[in-house]
Amino acid sequence: xxxxxxxxxxxxxxxxxxxxxxxxxxxxxxxxxxxxxxxxxxxxxxxxxxxxxxxxxxxxxxxxxxxxxxxxxxxxxxxxxxxxxxxxxxxxxxxxxxxxxxxxxxxxxxxxxxxxxxxxxxxxxxxxxxxxxxxxxxxxxxxxxxxxxxxxxxxxxxxxxxxxxxxxxxxxxxxxxxxxxxxxxxxxxxxxxxxxxxxxxxxxxxxxxxxxxxxxxxxxxxxxxxxxxxxxxxxxxxxxxxxxxxxxxxxxxxxxxxxxxxxxxxxxxxxxxxxxxxxxxxxxxxxxxxxxxxxxxxxxxxxxxxxxxxxxxxxxxxxxxxxxxx
Numbered sequence: 219x220x221x222x223x224x225x226x227x228x229x230x231x232x233x234x235x236x237x238x239x240x241x242x243x244x245x246x247x248x249x250x251x252x253x254x255x256x257x258x259x260x261x262x263x264x265x266x267x268x269x270x271x272x273x274x275x276x277x278x279x280x281x282x283x284x285x286x287x288x289x290x291x292x293x294x295x296x297x298x299x300x301x302x303x304x305x306x307x308x309x310x311x312x313x314x315x316x317x318x319x320x321x322x323x324x325x326x327x328x329x330x331x332x333x334x335x336x337x338x339x340x341x342x343x344x345x346x347x348x349x350x351x352x353x354x355x356x357x358x359x360x361x362x363x364x365x366x367x368x369x370x371x372x373x374x375x376x377x378x379x380x381x382x383x384x385x386x387x388x389x390x391x392x393x394x395x396x397x398x399x400x401x402x403x404x405x406x407x408x409x410x411x412x413x414x415x416x417x418x419x420x421x422x423x424x425x426x427x428x429x430x431x432x433x434x435x436x437x438x439x440x441x442x443x444x445x446x447x448x449x450x451x452x453x454x455x456x457x458x459x460x461x462x463x464x465x466x467x468x469x470x471x472x473x474x475x476x477x478x479x480x481x482x483x484x485x486x487x488x489x490x491x492x493x494x495x496x497x498x499x500x501x502x503x504x505x506x507x508x509x510x511x512x513x514x515x516x517x518x519x520x521x522x523x524x525x526x527x528x529x530x531x532x533x534x535x536x537x538x539x540x541x542x543x544x
Contacts, residue, residue: 244275244501247321247346249314249337250283250328251298252291255351255490259325262494264306270491274498277302277325279309279317283337285330288412318344323501325349331413332356335364338375342367347374347504349497352425353417354513358521359543365510376506377513379425381405381471383496384488387429395477400458403427405471407447407463415527416520420447420463424520426473427451431459433512438522439533449523461523518543 246263248256260277261268280302284295302308311317314337318324324341326334331353341348348368354377355361368375381387405423409415416424435451442448447463472484496507515536521543522534 244323244498245279245321246275246277246501247279247281247311247317247324248277248302248308249281249317249324249326249341250330250333251280251302252284252294253327253329253351254294254298256280256298256325256327257301258490259327259494259497260302260306260308262491263498270489272491272494272498274502275323277306277308279311279321281311281314281317283328283333285328285333288330288410291329314340315344318346321346323347323349325351325497327351330356331360331417335360338364339367342371342373342375345371345373347501349500350375350377352377352379352421353413354517356413356417357543358514358517358539361514361517362540362543365514369510374500374504374506375510376500376508378493378496378508379422380488380490380493381422381426382429382508383492384484385492386484386486386488387426387473388492390473390475390482390484391430393475393482394479395475395482396479398430398457398475398477400460400476401427401430402460402462402474403430404462404464404469404473406469407465409465414521414524415442415447416449416461416463416523417517420461420520423461423463423471424516426471427459427461428512428516428519430473430475431457433509433515435459435515435519436536437533438519438526438536439531440523440526441531442527447523449519449526451519 262272263277282295285291324346334355403423403426407420410418434453436454437452440449445465449461451459475482518536518539522539525534
């Protein structure tokens with residue numbers, strides 16, 4: 219595991235071999251046309267008249283994908299495909315391998331995390347930097363394997379929710395509250411039966427929690443009711459991070475950060491533009507803005523939350539779920 223992650227530090231040394239020297243030359247391909255992110259991201263990248271236009275490349279190719287056993291996935295593919303083709307001139311390929319021959323970087327957007335590992339393999343083989351949208355995988359085991367393969371192939375790879383880059387989140391992080399002692403993250407948490415409970419939508423609020431706390435969670439306890447999840451993590455330095463996942467209408471998403479000098483509370487929401495800007499910058503540099511260690515610790519937190527639920531709310535060690543996922 220350590221060897222694989224050490225290899226990730228070598229990625230920046232080879233990124234200019236894999237990525238065109240001129241940012242304007244970036245050809246971007248999309249895998250999975252079953253989420254609104256594909257049209258929203260493409261508009262930000264391709265539409266120069268958009269007030270939040272992100273320069274540096276163009277979405278030129280796509281592979282449809284889609285999961286027949288998830289209605290919200292398969293029912294959207296045709297509509298998003300039509301919009302990409304008709305409005306943006308995107309070329310549809312029958313295989314990921316063929317698409318990769320015609321792009322410089324890849325957005326892996328499949329809304330279903332389960333196929334991400336198999337969809338990422340040909341991207342790694344082609345040596346293309348790849349952003350993997352949430353959830354990075356449908357299991358902790360697959361998440362670990364994705365980052366292991368990326369490091370082994372020395373291919374730049376990262377995953378993130380847009381919550382991490384909301385301006386309202388950045389404003390909280392800039393406040394002078396002293397050392398962070400604890401954090402509460404609140405957000406929507408609907409389930410999808412093919413994924414661990416928090417992986418589907420709870421991943422957003424979990425990402426916000428880890429944006430504040432960073433990696434280092436060691437123990438997790440979960441209380442679950444039909445409407446609410448409360449998941450409390452203890453970090454190795456004694457800090458506490460708590461997730462409130464809510465399944466009722468009008469759920470806000472925010473963090474409340476408790477520092478040694480003051481308390482900061484997130485106000486308002488955000489949009490996709492800042493995340494897309496980070497993705498394009500990543501494609502240009504090959505330097506991931508979120509480490510594999512942090513993303514894996516985050517998914518281990520969510521997996522440990524499921525295990526705590528199975529054990530009736532007992533504390534679960536991150537090290538135990540990591541060992542089980544090997």
